[in-house]
Amino acid sequence: MQRGRSTLLNFCVIALIGLFLWNAEAHFDGYQIQILNLIAINIILALSLNLIYGFTGLFSLGHAGFMAIGAYVCSILIMTPDQKDMLFILEPAYDWVMNVHTPFLVAVIAGGLVAALFGVVVGFPLLRLGDDYLGIATLGFAEIIRVIANNIPRVTNGALGFKGIPAYANLWWNYAWCLIALFVIVRLLQSNTGNVLKAIRDDETAARAMGVNVFRYKLLSFTVGAFFAGIGGALLASLLTTIDPKMFLFTLTFNVLMIVVAGGLGSLSGSIMAGIGITVLLEWLRIVENPISIGSFELPGIPGMRMVVFSLALIMIILFRREGLMGMRELHWRSLAGLFSRGKA
Amino acid sequence: MNLATFIQHILNSLTLGSLYALVAIGYTMVYGILRLINFAHSEIFMLGAYFVFWGITLGHLPWPVAMVLAILVTASLGVLVDQVAYRPLRDAPRISALISSIGVSFFLQNVAIVFFQAIPREVYRPEWLENPMIMGGVRVLPLTLFVPLLSLALMLGLVYIVYKTKTGLGMRAISKDIETSYLMGVPVNRIIAITFGIGSALAAASGIMWALRYPQLQPIMGTIPGFKAFIAAVFGGIGSIQGAVIGGLTLGFIEIMTVAFFPDLAGYRDAFAFILLILILMVKPTGLLGERPEDKV
Numbered sequence: 001m002q003r004g005r006s007t008l009l010n011f012c013v014i015a016l017i018g019l020f021l022w023n024a025e026a027h028f029d030g031y032q033i034q035i036l037n038l039i040a041i042n043i044i045l046a047l048s049l050n051l052i053y054g055f056t057g058l059f060s061l062g063h064a065g066f067m068a069i070g071a072y073v074c075s076i077l078i079m080t081p082d083q084k085d086m087l088f089i090l091e092p093a094y095d096w097v098m099n100v101h102t103p104f105l106v107a108v109i110a111g112g113l114v115a116a117l118f119g120v121v122v123g124f125p126l127l128r129l130g131d132d133y134l135g136i137a138t139l140g141f142a143e144i145i146r147v148i149a150n151n152i153p154r155v156t157n158g159a160l161g162f163k164g165i166p167a168y169a170n171l172w173w174n175y176a177w178c179l180i181a182l183f184v185i186v187r188l189l190q191s192n193t194g195n196v197l198k199a200i201r202d203d204e205t206a207a208r209a210m211g212v213n214v215f216r217y218k219l220l221s222f223t224v225g226a227f228f229a230g231i232g233g234a235l236l237a238s239l240l241t242t243i244d245p246k247m248f249l250f251t252l253t254f255n256v257l258m259i260v261v262a263g264g265l266g267s268l269s270g271s272i273m274a275g276i277g278i279t280v281l282l283e284w285l286r287i288v289e290n291p292i293s294i295g296s297f298e299l300p301g302i303p304g305m306r307m308v309v310f311s312l313a314l315i316m317i318i319l320f321r322r323e324g325l326m327g328m329r330e331l332h333w334r335s336l337a338g339l340f341s342r343g344k345a
Numbered sequence: 346m347n348l349a350t351f352i353q354h355i356l357n358s359l360t361l362g363s364l365y366a367l368v369a370i371g372y373t374m375v376y377g378i379l380r381l382i383n384f385a386h387s388e389i390f391m392l393g394a395y396f397v398f399w400g401i402t403l404g405h406l407p408w409p410v411a412m413v414l415a416i417l418v419t420a421s422l423g424v425l426v427d428q429v430a431y432r433p434l435r436d437a438p439r440i441s442a443l444i445s446s447i448g449v450s451f452f453l454q455n456v457a458i459v460f461f462q463a464i465p466r467e468v469y470r471p472e473w474l475e476n477p478m479i480m481g482g483v484r485v486l487p488l489t490l491f492v493p494l495l496s497l498a499l500m501l502g503l504v505y506i507v508y509k510t511k512t513g514l515g516m517r518a519i520s521k522d523i524e525t526s527y528l529m530g531v532p533v534n535r536i537i538a539i540t541f542g543i544g545s546a547l548a549a550a551s552g553i554m555w556a557l558r559y560p561q562l563q564p565i566m567g568t569i570p571g572f573k574a575f576i577a578a579v580f581g582g583i584g585s586i587q588g589a590v591i592g593g594l595t596l597g598f599i600e601i602m603t604v605a606f607f608p609d610l611a612g613y614r615d616a617f618a619f620i621l622l623i624l625i626l627m628v629k630p631t632g633l634l635g636e637r638p639e640d641k642v
Contacts, residue, residue, distance in 0.1 A: 059440055059443075125623065125626075125627045126623070126626070129626055129630060130630075131439070131440060132380075132382050132439070132440070132443055133579070133626060133630065135382070135443065136382060136575065136576075136579070136622070137622060137623055137626055139572075140572075140576070140618075140619035140622050140623060141619070141623070143572070143615070143616070143619050144616045144619050144620065147612075147613055147615050147616040148613075148616070150612065151612040151613055250568075251451075254447065254451060257444070257447070261444060302459055303458060303459070303462075303463065304455040304456075304457075304458030304459040304463070304564075305455075305459055306455075307451060307454075307455040307458075308452060308455040308456055308459060310451075311448045311449075311450075311451035311452040311455060312448075312452055314444070314445075314447075314448035314451075315430055315445055315448040315449060315452065318434070318441055318444050318445045318448065319430070319433055319434070319445065322437060322441055
């Protein structure tokens, strides 16, 4: 298949998604739209973690930390000074926190950039570590971010967090960012840089022997991943309109990791499909936590059951289908065309 | 700060430190043998405490009996976790078992939420542990003596097993080279199971004493102590039992003493361990007593 035709088909798909979103916005109810929004954000997060872990082999468990940074930066930037004046009841905010105010687009980008900056700062010492040490150290980073957010009430309003964050993140914003994340990461992976990243993942020693500056490429991948994690956090903050430090527990990273593993480490299309599937599944599983009434019977809801099923699913995937949905394969036009023309050939 | 308060701080540090050390030993033994960070270990710690609670409130058992029973049940649970979730992954990439252990950790935690509910529960404390004694002008809670002493006894028992028995010899052999141990006729799978059993028993003992020290049970109570104990194991040099003990005690002292001398930093208490972790990994990634793993090409 020629390149031009692929591009054309890609634009067709984007137009179709646009049409679908336009239709959804008009006819779906609020809950369904919320799920669509969550799908977009989860895909952004899964793509960024897949870049770090699936394509570069850096076992990072710090996603919640980067998301927290993006979320806090974005929220501070989009809330009006009046709103902040009402919010900071524990201790007054610093003047610069109080007065700064930017449009949504600038705020989201700022959230991503600050997260990326932190990515460089923590990546510099940590990326020299081996895989599971890196995992535990990045997890430590995410916890430190949470503890700090709890302890600087003049910036973050402490444990109370923010409420009433302007809800700018609608379907269009979220899916636009989702496309940008996909485009940037695909282009990055298709370039020579992408080949180097995969080489590092497959055999770091060999890559180093070929003269690759392994550390620089790791840092690049980690920083781009952190940037999009920050973007995802920023969008999530504006979507949910409330954030607090408790939101950014390890569970959040666990959910993203689950999507990446289920979709297949090293498969972007897998991440997208698992992002859709797992977001819907997680919402659907809320049924088991709510009381169910059958006729005159009322079964009480079981809190915690959702995560029991969810974590059991992760264990099952790892035990029985370690490569996830797609393994390392990708779904693209050529493979689809192959699927249809197989009969003829 | 007068001498009496200082001695109390030292006793508190010893208590906290030995609790960390017991959990850290479990991490370090499993890591030494399988190169696996067993995330589920912190949930084993939590379940140990809950089992005692069950034994006392539902089974009406006397406290020491409940404690021994709970330790045995928890040890079997640790073995079961290994058999179900880690053993099928022995030949898989190491990260697979790690992800599996994260899954098990979330699973056990949420099973605990389903069964015990998320509300914190009060723990029964035997009276003889609670009445403060006055020793040379220092008020001492018997608990702060009981915990380090029992921990010391357990650690001595462990050292005996690891260095004086055939099983211990097997453990040390496997941690050096698992392939060769197979060839030499070491019953590898049995010894790995025993390792999980011992590690889980120590974690259960620590969890039970933790619940006596901070008398509240919650399904998430294991997470933070678990992370900190793992950090203690890394600090001391992962794979080394002595290192885990030194790491645990060091961490206990740092936490108690920093908060005692700089009360302003109390809010950051949970971050100390992680800062220590990042520092030690930057300066000496193998920890105090750890051996350098070779990069095989």
